[in-house]
Amino acid sequence: MTRPxxxxxxxxxxxxxxxxxxxxxxxxxxxxxxxxxxxxxxSIRRDDFYDTVMDSTELLTGCLQIFQLQRTxxxxxxxxxxxxxxxxxRVRLRCGRSVQDIVAMIVRTHAxxxxxxxxxxxxxxxxxxxxxxxxxxxxxxxxxxxxxxVPHYAPLPVETVLRLGPGLLDLRDPEALRxxxxxxxxxxxxxxxxxxxxxxxxxxxxxxVAALSPPPPAPPPLVRLTPAGAGxxxxxxxxxxxxxxxxxxxxVAQVLGKHSPNELRELVAALAGVNDTVRxxxxxxxxLSTFQAAVCLSTAFRVLGRNSFTTLFGLPGKPAAIxxxxxxxxxxxxxxxxxxxxxxxxxxxxxxx
Numbered sequence: 001m002t003r004p005x006x007x008x009x010x011x012x013x014x015x016x017x018x019x020x021x022x023x024x025x026x027x028x029x030x031x032x033x034x035x036x037x038x039x040x041x042x043s044i045r046r047d048d049f050y051d052t053v054m055d056s057t058e059l060l061t062g063c064l065q066i067f068q069l070q071r072t073x074x075x076x077x078x079x080x081x082x083x084x085x086x087x088x089x090r091v092r093l094r095c096g097r098s099v100q101d102i103v104a105m106i107v108r109t110h111a112x113x114x115x116x117x118x119x120x121x122x123x124x125x126x127x128x129x130x131x132x133x134x135x136x137x138x139x140x141x142x143x144x145x146x147x148x149x150v151p152h153y154a155p156l157p158v159e160t161v162l163r164l165g166p167g168l169l170d171l172r173d174p175e176a177l178r179x180x181x182x183x184x185x186x187x188x189x190x191x192x193x194x195x196x197x198x199x200x201x202x203x204x205x206x207x208x209v210a211a212l213s214p215p216p217p218a219p220p221p222l223v224r225l226t227p228a229g230a231g232x233x234x235x236x237x238x239x240x241x242x243x244x245x246x247x248x249x250x251x252v253a254q255v256l257g258k259h260s261p262n263e264l265r266e267l268v269a270a271l272a273g274v275n276d277t278v279r280x281x282x283x284x285x286x287x288l289s290t291f292q293a294a295v296c297l298s299t300a301f302r303v304l305g306r307n308s309f310t311t312l313f314g315l316p317g318k319p320a321a322i323x324x325x326x327x328x329x330x331x332x333x334x335x336x337x338x339x340x341x342x343x344x345x346x347x348x349x350x351x352x353x
Contacts (some may be wrong), residue, residue: 021095022102025077026050033073034063057151060110064103064144080238090283090290091242098141107141109136111150119155136161139336140168142287154231166335169287188301237270247271255340256298270309271297275317281326287336293341298327299347325350 016150027050035041035049044052053059067074078086081094090100097105112123112134121128126135152174153161160180161168171177193277246252247264256341274297283293312318328350334343 021099022105026093026106029077030074034066037066037070054110056105057110057114057148060106061144062146064106064147068144076082080241084238088239088242089279090236090293095216103144104142107143107146107150108138110147111141111153114150115154118151129176132158133161137168140166140287141285142169143171149174149177155181157182166287166337179248179330190269240268242290243268243271243294246290247298249291249294252291252294252298255295255344256302266300266306267298267321270301270306272312273310273315274313275315275322277317277319277322278313281319281322282329285326286329286334289336292338292343293334295344296334296347299344300325300351303348303351 031046031049034053035044041049043333053063063169067187071078075085077093078099079094080086080092081096084101086093089103092098093102095102112130115123115130115134119128119130119133121130123130123134125131133154133156137153137156140161149172153166155178157176164171164180171180247256247259247267271294278297282288286292288296297313300313304312312321329346332346332350333348334350338346
């Protein structure tokens with residue numbers, strides 16, 4: 001059996017420090033916010049809160065839903081290194097990681113705990129059953145909607161996960177995952193559920209979520225860049241800084257070619273103004289990395305031109321057309337394992353049709 005090609009053999013610089021910072025934030029200020037929002041959480045000892053939630057699929061699902069519905073309560077944590085508010089889940093926070101990165105980290109932590117409980121062994125050790133499964137599936141544990149599916153990932157054969165690869169992200173309900181099993185396993189509720197505890201009665205999902213469901217306020221308008229002709233100034237909003245950093249990365253620049261300062265500012269402003277359908281259908285739907293998203297959108301901008309790009313990808317945009325482009329890309333094999341040069345070629349074909 002071959003291992004996935006994306007195995008991380010060496011931690012990138014700063015990763016362990018960022019993980020430690022995030023864990024401390026989740027155990028401290030983040031936990032305090034949740035305890036203030038949900039009265040039932042007061043029955044959980046402060047020191048036990050993090051582990052209790054991470055061990056429970058239901059509680060973790062509820063907490064992630066509450067976070068999405070009540071983001072304003074977490075605004076003190078959702079800031080960049082300069083203390084500016086961050087409204088885009090792909091923009092780096094003060095800890096050096098984005099909300100998207102942190103959600104993936106949380107999903108993987110929960111998966112490790114459930115795999116250890118269901119399969120035994122250390123999920124960090126590829127020699128164990130839980131470790132082999134975690135190694136195969138880790139790169140595809142990315143989104144909050146996957147948390148309720150983690151117990152259903154546990155019985156999957158490792159060979160099936162390796163064969164599916166990114167296609168695992170197309171399976172969004174337990175029935176689809178159960179259909180992959182070679183035989184009908186014992187009921188998951190009996191085989192994977194943790195032992196009963198007093199915490200099981202905490203009313204998080206769906207009742208608390210429904211009670212906390214007012215939509216968050218719309219994010220403030222994006223701050224525009226320096227006017228054309230003012231030189232290659234850095235962007236002044238987190239969203240634009242995010243795209244600036246992505247577009248000026250050497251690997252991205254090599255594929256897209258050289259841009260003048262004015263062209264780069266225009267492109268950054270366009271990408272910072274994309275609508276939510278772009279994020280859900282292209283970024284999350286295709287599991288694109290930061291650099292892949294930059295190449296995909298920049299190629300679309302070049303092919304369509306500024307006006308057509310803004311009409312399609314800006315606000316309010318054309319969600320149906322974006323979904324069609326995402327479908328074409330998916331059918332052509334675009335996804336998290338697609339190299340940047342190939343993705344640019346696929347995007348050009350998808351938006352031209």
